[in-house]
Amino acid sequence: MYPLTYVKPVFRPPSEWKSLILQVTNGCSWNKCTFCEMYSAENKKFKPKKIDLIENELITIAQSGLPTGRVFLADGDAMMLPFKRLKEILLLIKKYLPNVTRVSSYCLPRNLTNKTIEQLTELRELGLKLMYVGCESGDDQVLELIEKGETYQSSLIALDKIKQAGMKSSVMILNGLGGADLSQQHAINSAKLMNEAQPDYLSTLVVSFPLGRERFEQKFENTSSGSFTELSQQQLFEEMSILLNYLELDKTIFRSDHASNYLVLKGILGQDKQRLLAQVNQAIDEPRQVQLRQEWQRGL
Ligand SMILES: C[S@@+](CC[C@H](N)C(=O)[O-])C[C@H]1O[C@@H](n2cnc3c(N)ncnc32)[C@H](O)[C@@H]1O
Numbered sequence: 253m254y255p256l257t258y259v260k261p262v263f264r265p266p267s268e269w270k271s272l273i274l275q276v277t278n279g280c281s282w283n284k285c286t287f288c289e290m291y292s293a294e295n296k297k298f299k300p301k302k303i304d305l306i307e308n309e310l311i312t313i314a315q316s317g318l319p320t321g322r323v324f325l326a327d328g329d330a331m332m333l334p335f336k337r338l339k340e341i342l343l344l345i346k347k348y349l350p351n352v353t354r355v356s357s358y359c360l361p362r363n364l365t366n367k368t369i370e371q372l373t374e375l376r377e378l379g380l381k382l383m384y385v386g387c388e389s390g391d392d393q394v395l396e397l398i399e400k401g402e403t404y405q406s407s408l409i410a411l412d413k414i415k416q417a418g419m420k421s422s423v424m425i426l427n428g429l430g431g432a433d434l435s436q437q438h439a440i441n442s443a444k445l446m447n448e449a450q451p452d453y454l455s456t457l458v459v460s461f462p463l464g465r466e467r468f469e470q471k472f473e474n475t476s477s478g479s480f481t482e483l484s485q486q487q488l489f490e491e492m493s494i495l496l497n498y499l500e501l502d503k504t505i506f507r508s509d510h511a512s513n514y515l516v517l518k519g520i521l522g523q524d525k526q527r528l529l530a531q532v533n534q535a536i537d538e539p540r541q542v543q544l545r546q547e548w549q550r551g552l
Pocket residue numbers: 263264280287288289290328329358359360384385386387388424425426457458459460461462512552
């Protein structure tokens with residue numbers, strides 16, 4: 253355990269479990285997505301951390317002697333910090349933790365609007381190599397309903413920029429996000445966005461509402477059906493089958509193993525597409541024959 257004081261709760265991508273979590277901001281500067289309660293606690297109001305505090309934390313880690321190979325910049329969208337501040341942080345990481353080989357961060361597409369490809373390339377050269385982008389959907393109607401503040405096009409522009417800067421991207425798509433009515437268009441347009449962007453990593457999570465879904469459901473009152481119908485387990489698999497069917501990826505590491513998923517899927521797309529589709533289709537046709545996570549084993 254790293255000897256740092258965090259403003260909790262702190263979230264990180266599952267694959268960053270070994271990394272030093274360096275809290276360079278608190279909360280999320282947007283904090284409006286209707287499905288997300290991660291930074292809704294009173295103590296999680298968005299605030300960048302002062303640079304001297306960040307430096308002190310890096311000195312503490314360096315003095316602790318703990319081996320640190322990777323750093324994840326928390327919280328929800330550290331990439332909202334201006335280029336100059338990100339550069340300062342990366343230089344400090346290099347100074348105090350010279351063995352770090354990769355720095356990563358969550359990133360909203362609009363965090364990159366005012367950053368040029370040259371600036372992003374410079375950040376990548378200083379170690380910032382991986383962006384986790386919560387696209388959640390490629391469907392503009394769904395994106396509007398969940399108040400993501402992004403569109404298919406804005407997401408694609410950001411993913412292209414990340415690629416042009418030589419960084420890697422890891423995209424999250426939420427299974428079940430459009431409910432029953434928008435399931436098909438959510439799956440198809442998410443696949444189209446991924447096909448255009450060709451991210452390095454793609455993961456799917458099942459949308460869950462541990463703190464209730466009132467805020468989320470409200471927005472669906474203005475849709476043609478007037479309400480959000482949550483997908484059953486079977487419908488979640490059917491949506492996943494459509495998504496996989498439409499995905500045409502060249503070399504993307506695909507993971508659907510987050511604790512929110514009932515069915516664990518892992519592979520490389522496209523080479524494993526038929527195997528993954530067969531797994532999902534078996535879960536649809538013969539749910540008793542496949543190993544599924546029980547409700548109590550699921551989480552966020
Ligand atoms: C900690 S959030 C930070 C993401 C980052 N701010 C962004 O929007 O790109 C990481 C991811 O958790 C997932 N997430 C958040 N709330 C969720 C929920 N209620 N159900 C399922 N996944 C959720 C979303 O995919 C989100 O992008």
